Amino acid sequence: MSLNAESTAFRSALEVIRAVEPRVADAIGAELADQRESLKLIASENYASPATLLAMGNWFSDKYAEGTVGRRFYAGCQNVDTVEALAAEHARELFGAAHAYVQPHSGIDANLVAFWAILADRVESPALKKAQVRQVNELTEADWFALRRELGNQRMLGMSLDAGGHLTHGFRPNISGKMFDQRSYGTDPATGLIDYDKVAEAAREFKPLILVAGYSAYPRKVNFRIMREIADSVGATFMVDMAHFAGLVAGKVFTGDFDPVPHAHIVTTTTHKSLRGPRGGMVLCGPELADQVDRGCPMVLGGPLPHVMAAKAVALAEARRPDFADYAQRIVDNAQALAEGLTGRGAKLVTGGTDNHLVLIDVTGYGLTGRQAEQALLDSGIVTNRNAVPQDPNGAWYTSGIRIGTPALTSRGLGTAEMDATAELIHTVLTQTTSGESKAKYVLDPALADKVSKQASELLTGFPLYPGVDLG
Numbered sequence: 453m454s455l456n457a458e459s460t461a462f463r464s465a466l467e468v469i470r471a472v473e474p475r476v477a478d479a480i481g482a483e484l485a486d487q488r489e490s491l492k493l494i495a496s497e498n499y500a501s502p503a504t505l506l507a508m509g510n511w512f513s514d515k516y517a518e519g520t521v522g523r524r525f526y527a528g529c530q531n532v533d534t535v536e537a538l539a540a541e542h543a544r545e546l547f548g549a550a551h552a553y554v555q556p557h558s559g560i561d562a563n564l565v566a567f568w569a570i571l572a573d574r575v576e577s578p579a580l581k582k583a584q585v586r587q588v589n590e591l592t593e594a595d596w597f598a599l600r601r602e603l604g605n606q607r608m609l610g611m612s613l614d615a616g617g618h619l620t621h622g623f624r625p626n627i628s629g630k631m632f633d634q635r636s637y638g639t640d641p642a643t644g645l646i647d648y649d650k651v652a653e654a655a656r657e658f659k660p661l662i663l664v665a666g667y668s669a670y671p672r673k674v675n676f677r678i679m680r681e682i683a684d685s686v687g688a689t690f691m692v693d694m695a696h697f698a699g700l701v702a703g704k705v706f707t708g709d710f711d712p713v714p715h716a717h718i719v720t721t722t723t724h725k726s727l728r729g730p731r732g733g734m735v736l737c738g739p740e741l742a743d744q745v746d747r748g749c750p751m752v753l754g755g756p757l758p759h760v761m762a763a764k765a766v767a768l769a770e771a772r773r774p775d776f777a778d779y780a781q782r783i784v785d786n787a788q789a790l791a792e793g794l795t796g797r798g799a800k801l802v803t804g805g806t807d808n809h810l811v812l813i814d815v816t817g818y819g820l821t822g823r824q825a826e827q828a829l830l831d832s833g834i835v836t837n838r839n840a841v842p843q844d845p846n847g848a849w850y851t852s853g854i855r856i857g858t859p860a861l862t863s864r865g866l867g868t869a870e871m872d873a874t875a876e877l878i879h880t881v882l883t884q885t886t887s888g889e890s891k892a893k894y895v896l897d898p899a900l901a902d903k904v905s906k907q908a909s910e911l912l913t914g915f916p917l918y919p920g921v922d923l924g
């Protein structure tokens with residue numbers, strides 16, 4: 453029997469790799485097997501298409517291409533220009549953005565590019581203006597000192613980590629929390645929701661240069677129109693990091709006030725979460741910030757990864773197809789079914805539910821820390837990650853929450869009925885786990901963990917992962 457194209461491609465690739473370092477080929481094969489068997493509920497993970505994966509494994513990896521399309525620091529970039537221009541075009545069309553910069557290697561990189569662009573655009577620095585117009589030789593030591601002083605210590609207001617914000621939005625251990633004079637806004641302790649009046653009050657008091665919206669563990673929509681009004685009221689640049697929900701924006705589930713692109717001055721994202729592309733980042737903006745954003749490499753980034761930009765072009769083309777909107781809607785339907793299945797069984801959820809792709813369980817209701825719950829679920833074949841909840845009594849390491857998300861299982865085709873069954877498995881494990889003698893230790897009957905693992909595998913049997921890929 454002849455093999456299909458996907459199986460042939462991946463088998464051949466592994467055969468070539470095996471001839472050099474068989475352990476790498478084995479690990480790649482084992483990774484597919486593990487992913488096929490586990491109930492993957494990590495909210496930030498997904499499964500890229502075979503076309504996206506294959507676009508990354510080729511000669512583009514060998515090319516340096518610092519600069520931008522048509523304006524490179526290296527010769528021979530014509531084919532890189534083709535894929536970078538395609539990826540940017542698809543991104544602009546998909547999100548309705550005037551400008552797209554597809555070189556960032558990750559979400560953190562994308563945010564650094566955005567921070568630089570905003571600083572360069574907004575900070576009044578005669579020395580910087582000279583530096584920008586390539587008169588760097590005319591700058592004295594005193595100019596450079598002034599430039600550093602003027603760029604430093606600018607103010608950023610972002611969502612706090614324990615309220616669901618991201619560490620690059622001013623969390624102290626991250627560079628954003630060190631390079632900016634930062635303050636954060638949280639959520640209402642009673643509802644768990646963003647209180648826009650409180651954000652406005654904080655903005656009025658603090659007068660940030662940058663107001664950041666976006667999250668990695670907030671299970672609700674954000675009204676970007678209101679956030680922009682707040683930013684405008686204090687003269688702040690409004691930046692949205694849509695890494696988690698970019699797929700929901702692309703699939704037109706988040707529209708109007710909930711689509712960040714028409715409201716923000718600058719939008720950053722990763723491409724590998726709900727957007728289902730390769731591991732990487734991207735920046736979208738209007739014409740006024742475009743020049744600064746395009747300086748991302750070599751200002752902040754190392755040489756672009758042309759093989760990943762090729763894969764971004766493929767994945768963004770996929771996201772422009774009509775069936776991606778259906779996928780995005782199913783992500784949210786599944787998250788809501790999962791939330792209902794959990795609350796119906798007595799789980800306590802931050803904000804009581806979800807209107808995006810993720811659910812945050814407060815596991816203190818089960819008498820557990822996030823760390824204990826994460827490991828007990830992993831023992832039972834359910835892959836999640838622990839996450840802080842608002843005002844978390846256990847801090848950012850042990851935490852009191854479990855974050856779960858549906859982009860990956862939705863890519864496999866699981867639907868709302870399977871989400872209810874998933875809620876039952878999660879609830880069973882968490883009710884049967886007891887806290888041990890430390891915040892990391894727990895007690896769970898291995899026979900029960902084994903039984904749930906089998907049930908989790910059974911749940912997946914009708915939904916093969918990469919059905920077209922047979923590694924033999």
Ligand code: DSN
Nearest residue numbers: 495496559618668696
């Ligand atoms: N690490 C990502 C997440 O899991 O949300 C964010 O950077």
